[in-house]
Structures are given as C-alpha cells and as structure tokens.
Amino acid sequence: MTPDATAAARSNPLAEPPIILGSPTDRQLNDELLGPIFDPNANWKKAVGLAAAGTGLLVVGVVVTIARGIGMWGNNIPVGWGYGIINFVWWIGIGHAGTLISAILLLFQQKWRTSINRFAEAMTIFAVLQAGLFPLIHTGRPWFAIYWLFPYPSTMGIWPNFKSPLIWDVFAVSTYLTISALFWFIGLVPDLAALRDSAKSRVQRIAYGIFALGWKGSSRHWQHYRIGYLILAALSTPLVLSVHSIVSFDFAVSQLPGWHTTIFPPYFVAGAVFSGFAMVLTLMIPARKVLHFENVVTVRHLENMAKVMLATGLMVAYGYGMENFMAWYSGNPYEAFLFFKTRATGPYAPIYWAMIFCNVVVPQTFWFKRMRTSLAWLWIASILVNIGMWSERFTIIVISLHRDFLPSSWGIYAPTWVDWSIFLGTISFFSLLFLLFLRFVPSVAVAEVKELNHELKHEKAHVGGHA
Amino acid sequence: MSTPRVVLGEYPSVDKLYDAARNLQASGFTALDFYSPYPLPGSDEVLRLKRSPVPAIAAVAGFTGVALAVLMQWWMNDVDYVINVGNRNAVPSPTWVPIMFELGVLMAGVSIFLGLLAIFRFPQPYDPLFEVDAFRSATVDALWLSVQVPEADVDRVSGELRRLGAAQVQLVPEGA
Numbered sequence: 001m002t003p004d005a006t007a008a009a010r011s012n013p014l015a016e017p018p019i020i021l022g023s024p025t026d027r028q029l030n031d032e033l034l035g036p037i038f039d040p041n042a043n044w045k046k047a048v049g050l051a052a053a054g055t056g057l058l059v060v061g062v063v064v065t066i067a068r069g070i071g072m073w074g075n076n077i078p079v080g081w082g083y084g085i086i087n088f089v090w091w092i093g094i095g096h097a098g099t100l101i102s103a104i105l106l107l108f109q110q111k112w113r114t115s116i117n118r119f120a121e122a123m124t125i126f127a128v129l130q131a132g133l134f135p136l137i138h139t140g141r142p143w144f145a146i147y148w149l150f151p152y153p154s155t156m157g158i159w160p161n162f163k164s165p166l167i168w169d170v171f172a173v174s175t176y177l178t179i180s181a182l183f184w185f186i187g188l189v190p191d192l193a194a195l196r197d198s199a200k201s202r203v204q205r206i207a208y209g210i211f212a213l214g215w216k217g218s219s220r221h222w223q224h225y226r227i228g229y230l231i232l233a234a235l236s237t238p239l240v241l242s243v244h245s246i247v248s249f250d251f252a253v254s255q256l257p258g259w260h261t262t263i264f265p266p267y268f269v270a271g272a273v274f275s276g277f278a279m280v281l282t283l284m285i286p287a288r289k290v291l292h293f294e295n296v297v298t299v300r301h302l303e304n305m306a307k308v309m310l311a312t313g314l315m316v317a318y319g320y321g322m323e324n325f326m327a328w329y330s331g332n333p334y335e336a337f338l339f340f341k342t343r344a345t346g347p348y349a350p351i352y353w354a355m356i357f358c359n360v361v362v363p364q365t366f367w368f369k370r371m372r373t374s375l376a377w378l379w380i381a382s383i384l385v386n387i388g389m390w391s392e393r394f395t396i397i398v399i400s401l402h403r404d405f406l407p408s409s410w411g412i413y414a415p416t417w418v419d420w421s422i423f424l425g426t427i428s429f430f431s432l433l434f435l436l437f438l439r440f441v442p443s444v445a446v447a448e449v450k451e452l453n454h455e456l457k458h459e460k461a462h463v464g465g466h467a
Numbered sequence: 468m469s470t471p472r473v474v475l476g477e478y479p480s481v482d483k484l485y486d487a488a489r490n491l492q493a494s495g496f497t498a499l500d501f502y503s504p505y506p507l508p509g510s511d512e513v514l515r516l517k518r519s520p521v522p523a524i525a526a527v528a529g530f531t532g533v534a535l536a537v538l539m540q541w542w543m544n545d546v547d548y549v550i551n552v553g554n555r556n557a558v559p560s561p562t563w564v565p566i567m568f569e570l571g572v573l574m575a576g577v578s579i580f581l582g583l584l585a586i587f588r589f590p591q592p593y594d595p596l597f598e599v600d601a602f603r604s605a606t607v608d609a610l611w612l613s614v615q616v617p618e619a620d621v622d623r624v625s626g627e628l629r630r631l632g633a634a635q636v637q638l639v640p641e642g643a
Contacts, residue, residue: 026504026608151543159543161550168565175573182580190606194504197603213584214591217606219501219510224586226506228521228579235525235572246565450608451505 019112021295023457026450029296033446034198036291040439048435054428061422062137070140072418079401079413084138086393087423090275091131091430092173092247093268093389096240097276098124099180102187103236112304114452115296118191118445119287120280121184126433127279128177130426135169137422165249172246179239183232186225189215190447244272251396257335258343258400261326267319271389274312274359277305278385285379287438296449299373306372309385313363316392320360334405347412348399351391358388471498471615472641473595474624475602476633478610485513487631491614496624498615502605524582525575532574536567599637613639 024032064072075082098120105113139145147154149170160167193215196208215221248268251259281302288297327339343352362384365371372378403410415423437443478484484507488499492515501510510516540563544550584590596602596613605611612633616624625636 030504030607151539157548159548159550161552162540162544162566163550163552163555163560163562165565168569171566171569171573175569175576178573179576182576186580186583190504193606197606209592210590213589214587214594215589215606216594216596217502217504219503219507219514220516221587222503222506223511223516224519224521224583227519228525228583231522231525232576232579235529235576238568239572242565242568249565447505454505 017298017300018456019115019298019300020449020453020456021298024295024453026453029450029453030194030198030446032292033296033444033449034195034442036438037195037440037442038198038200038204041290044435044439048432048439051428051432051435055425055432057421058425058429061418061425062133064418065137065422066141070138072416074413074415074419076411076413078404078409078411079398081397081401082413083415083419083423084134086390086397087426088131088134089247089393089397090390091127091134091426093244093272093275093393094279094386095124095127095131095176095180095276096244096269096272097280098122098127099176099183099236099240100273100276101280102183103233103240106230106233107237111452111455112301114448115293115444116280116284116301116305117448118184118187119284119443120276121180121187122434122437122441122443123279123283124180124276125177125184126430126437127276128173128180129433130430132173132177133426134422135173165246165253168246169250172243176239176243179232179236183229183236186229186232187445187448188441189213189225190217191442191445193217194446195442241269244268256400256404257327257332257338258396261323263319263322263326267316267322270312270315270319271359271392274309274316274363275386275389277309277312278382278389281305281309281378281382282386283434285375285382287443291438291443293444296444299375302375302378303369303372306366306378306381309382310363310366313359313366313385317360320356338400338403342403343395343399346399346403348395348402352395352399355388355391355395358384359392362388470618470641472618472621473639474614474616474621474628475596475599475637475639476612476614476628476631477601477604477635477637478612478632479634481507481509481610483632484610484612485509487612487628487633488513490631491624491627494627496614496616500613502602502611502613504606504608507610520586521579521582525579528578529571529575532570532572533567535574536570537563540566595639598640601635601637 073082073084075084098117101113101120102117105117136142136145146152147156147158147160149160149167151160189212192208192212196205196212199205199208245265245268248264252261252264254260284297284305285302288294324339327335343349362381365377365381371381398413402413476487478487484501488501491499497515499514501507501514503510537559540560541558545556545558549556602611612628614624614628621638625638628636
C-alpha cells in the first residue's frame with residue numbers, strides 16, 4: 001500500500017473504493033462521456049459490418065420460416081416448444097438487469113448505479129426486442145395470429161382467453177418494452193440536450209436538438225421531471241418482477257413434470273437478474289476499455305455486479321435444490337424419473353450438467369475478492385453464466401417435453417439450421433443495435449454522473465470539515 | 468407596459484445563484500428560473516414552486532388502467548363471448564389480476580411521459596434562449612438564472628445581477 005492509501009485505510013478501515021476516480025469538473029465529465037460520439041473509434045465500422053452481416057442470418061431464418069412454415073424448425077411432437085421459446089425466455093431474462101439497475105437500485109439510493117444504468121437500460125430494450133421476435137414468428141403466420149393476442153373486435157366475433165398465461169405474457173412483455181423505452185428516453189433527454197449544446201457541427205446540433213425536445217435544464221422542468229422519473233422507477237420495480245413471473249406461469253400452470261412447480265416465479269426472476277447482470281458485464285468490460293470510461297465505471301462497479309451475480313446465483317442454486325427436493329419429497333414417480341434419471345443421465349445430460357457447472361459452480365468464485373476484481377475472470381465467468389442460463393432454459397423446455405408420461409410418446413429434439421440461424425441472427429442483431437447505441441447515444445447518464453460528482457464532492461468537503 | 472424582456476445571468480455557485488434569486492424576489496421580480504445541467508437541491512423552495520401534478524396524473528391514469536382491465540376481461544370473457552373452462556368462470560376472477568396490474572402500470576407510465584410533455588410544452592425545437600450562444604453551457608457545466616423584466620428595467624436589473632456575483636449577463640434578443 002502507498003503511504004496515502006495506508007493513511008486512508010487507517011482513518012476509515014471500512015471506506016469503500018471510489019465510484020468516480022479523480023475529481024473531474026462538469027466540463028471534463030461532459031467531454032469525456034460524450035467523447036465517443038464526437039470522436040468515434042476507428043474499428044466501429046468494422047464491428048458494425050460484422051454485426052450487420054450476422055443480422056443477415058436472422059433475415060434468412062425469418063424469411064424461410066414464414067415462406068415455408070414452422071416445419072423448417074426442429075419442433076416436433078412431443079417437443080412442441082423448441083428454440084423459439086428457449087430463446088424467448090433467455091432474451092427476456094437478459095432484459096431484466098436494466099430495469100433492476102435503473103429502478104430498484106434508484107429506489108434504494110445505490111449511487112454506484114449511476115454510471116451503468118443507461119448502458120443496462122439500452123441492453124434491456126434491445127434484448128426484449130429480440131425476445132419479442134420469437135413469439136411473433138413462432139405462430140408461423142403472424143398476421144393471422146393477432147386476434148388471439150390482442151383484444152380487438154375481429155370479424156370472427158371472438159375474444160382472447162384472458163385465463164391463459166400466454167395472453168398475460170403479451171400484456172406483460174409489451175408493457176415492459178413500452179415502460180423500459182419511456183424510462184430510457186426520459187432519462188436521455190437532459191443528455192441529448194447536453195449533446196446538442198456541445199455539438200460541433202450544425203447537423204449534429206439539429207439532429208440532437210430534435211430528440212432533446214427543447215430541454216434547457218430549467219428548474220421549473222427539473223421539478224416535474226424528477227418526480228416523474230421517480231414514479232416511473234417505482235412502477236418499473238414491481239413490473240420487472242411481474243414480467244418473468246408471468247413468463248414462468250406459461251410453464252408452471254401446466255401439468256408436466258419439471259414445469260408444474262410453485263417455485264417457478266421467484267426462481268425465474270432470480271435467474272433473469274442473474275443472466276441480465278452477466279450480460280451487462282459481458283458488454284461493459286470491453287466497452288469501458290474501448291470508450292475510456294474507466295474512471296466512471298470503476299472496478300467497484302464491476303465488483304458490485306459480481307456480488308449481485310453471486311447473490312442471485314445462490315437463489316438460482318436454491319431453486320435447483322428445491323426442485324430436486326420436491327421431486328423426491330412429493331413421491332411422484334414421473335417427477336422423480338425426470339429429475340433423477342432423465343436430466344442427470346438422459347440424452348441431454350451434458351446440457352444439464354453444463355447448467356449446473358455454469359450457474360452453480362462458477363458464481364462461487366465470486367466469494368473471493370481477487371476473482372471479483374479480476375477483469376479477465378469476470379468476463380469469462382459472465383459468458384459462462386450466459387451459457388448456463390441458456391442451458392437452463394433448454395433443460396426446462398426440451399428435457400421436460402421429450403420424455404413425458406408414456407414411453408410410447410417419447411422423442412428426440414434437434415434444432416435445424418433455421419433454428420440456429422435465427423438464434424445466432426438475434427445475437428448479431430442485438431450487437432448491431434448495441435453498437436449503434438454506443439456510437440450515437442450517450443452510453444453513460446451524463447447528467448446523473450455530474451449530479452453524483454457534486455454530491456460526492458460535497459460529501460468529501462463535509463467530512464473533511466469535521467475531521 | 469411593453470413586452471417583458473428576459474435577462475440571463477451566469478453564476479459560479481449554487482449559493483450565489485440562490486442569493487441572487489432571493490434578492491430579485493425581494494425587489495419584486497418573481498418570474499425567475501434557473502438552468503442547470505442537473506437538478507439543484509432546494510431550487511423548488513427558492514423559486515416557490517407549487518407541487519407537481521405529475522403524481523396525481525399517474526395515479527388517475529393508473530387506476531383507469533386497472534378499471535379498464537377489469538371491464539375488458541369481464542365483458543369479453545364473461546358477457547360477450549363466454550369462455551367456460553371447467554366451470555371456472557368466477558366473477559371477479561383471480562386470473563384478471565396480471566392484466567389489471569400490467570394495464571395499470573402501462574397507463575400510469577405512458578401518462579407520466581405524455582404529462583411531462585404537456586407540462587413542458589414539448590417538443591419545443593426553438594426557444595429564444597437558444598439565440599444566446601453562451602447559454603449553451605446551461606446543459607453542460609454552468610448555472611444560469613433568468614428573470615423577466617419590463618423593457619425599462621433591463622439595465623437596472625442587469626447591473627443588479629452583476630452586483631450579485633454574475634460571471635456574465637446576457638440579454639435574450641427581443642421578439643426572437
């Protein structure tokens with residue numbers, strides 16, 4: 001330890017590492033955080049080209065599906081739900097971290113959220129967009145499917161069945177997308193105004209001026225703005241919990257062993273937050289380096305995210321444990337067979353064990369500070385967790401379906417090239433949207449960081465005065 | 468009285484800004500506003516702002532959403548096109564709850580957004596304040612005060628703003 005650090009540790013052994021490094025001025029923060037927009041990275045175009053090419057796979061997959069039908073997918077009887085639903089649930093889960101970071105941490109006044117919330121919110125919106133695609137195209141002919149999704153007076157004179165969790169899903173996911181997008185945009189307005197006012201070219205000034213809607217930072221506006229933003233956060237908090245609970249109802253209300261459990265809603269929500277934080281880390285670790293945001297997205301932020309992953313990972317592990325316990329304790333032979341035979345030793349056992357390794361074993365490394373603060377390990381672990389959560393959805397959906405009650409109706413599921421093409425295509429499309437976001441939109445909430453910077457300086461001055 | 472003019476003053480600290488505002492209020496100029504890159508704690512009190520109507524808007528819209536969800540599900544599934552599965556057609560039904568919640572949140576959230584736009588009179592792509600080049604720092608790193616004064620008082624108030632510590636004083640162009 002340096003003499004300074006030793007002295008600091010002696011004066012307050014519980015002092016946490018800083019959220020903002022150095023003591024930048026507002027102008028410095030402004031120039032630094034908006035820098036990537038005015039002075040883009042040289043490799044940005046190459047990355048966009050790559051992502052756009054990958055998005056071509058998505059286009060091919062969707063066109064083939066719609067032109068030739070759902071038979072182009074690997075779905076069969078008994079595995080009627082395949083990649084479409086696996087990827088839907090996976091993407092929706094990833095889309096949970098944004099609102100958690102923005103809303104729940106805002107309500108709990110966790111100041112460290114400030115420099116990562118914008119990033120996570122963008123990720124949420126883009127992930128939910130990918131998720132929404134799957135239910136849409138899995139109907140085969142989406143233009144005929146509207147009447148059972150949305151309550152509009154169709155010529156057939158029938159209405160959606162509101163007792164079905166699938167219709168709750170439609171309401172939950174579309175509400176979530178709308179509210180997340182509004183929350184994101186409202187948060188962006190002051191930053192877009194800062195962009196308009198720091199723009200060097202007339203085109204940029206006009207373009208950002210349009211999106212800034214005329215924001216001037218007036219105190220008479222801030223008054224309404226703050227309360228509106230806070231209420232949106234308060235609304236988003238139960239909303240984010242409701243979305244994955246409702247997704248889990250799709251499974252939990254059915255009779256199938258492996259689906260029919262009451263632990264699903266909390267277990268799905270914990271898993272969603274777990275995977276969402278993993279995806280934030282996967283994207284944030286390279287982005288903060290490329291965009292030079294190391295002094296506002298500090299190791300402390302990354303470490304805190306690792307702690308959240310450890311906590312939610314333990315909840316997920318508890319969910320696995322409880323599922324297995326109930327399979328044994330209920331004495332239901334079908335459930336016991338699924339959990340102890342099919343999952344552990346059946347044809348898809350490697351995917352089950354990959355899930356256990358990635359979701360239960362890997363996060364245990366986050367008990368150690370050395371692992372939580374190692375960027376390389378955090379990045380690798382976050383990718384492993386993403387893989388683990390995808391495996392979990394595969395385990396829940398395919399393994400439960402492929403061997404149900406009667407051995408005569410067992411079957412095997414294998415994804416086709418169209419399944420793969422759509423899945424990889426959504427990953428590319430997600431990356432494409434994210435790259436566009438990093439290039440054209442302030443990826444750190446500049447106004448909030450400036451506010452936090454002042455609070456921290458004020459606090460420091462205050463504490464200094466008393467010491 | 469001729470049309471009022473707007474005078475802007477940039478202040479180096481929040482304390483000086485508030486001090487200037489209180490002084491102006493004491494001399495009878497109450498059409499004041501502050502501009503800052505982030506919300507200033509205590510500005511509501513200094514400007515003597517009324518409570519924001521946003522929470523009320525959100526509450527009314529939210530409960531309207533809940534009521535709509537009840538009516539929609541009841542009328543569609545129990546009146547207009549009865550879906551009776553296993554005779555589980557209780558009214559009210561617990562299965563209504565998820566959509567009641569979602570529609571309530573949706574309408575409250577959308578009303579906050581539209582409500583803010585209406586209160587701010589946004590989108591407002593042009594404002595005479597944008598004519599003042601130095602004022603662009605208001606969203607970046609500077610604290611500004613604006614005050615509406617009659618044409619005749621412009622010079623006096625400008626001098627007053629400077630006396631109260633303004634780093635610079637600007638007059639917003641007339642009729643712009």
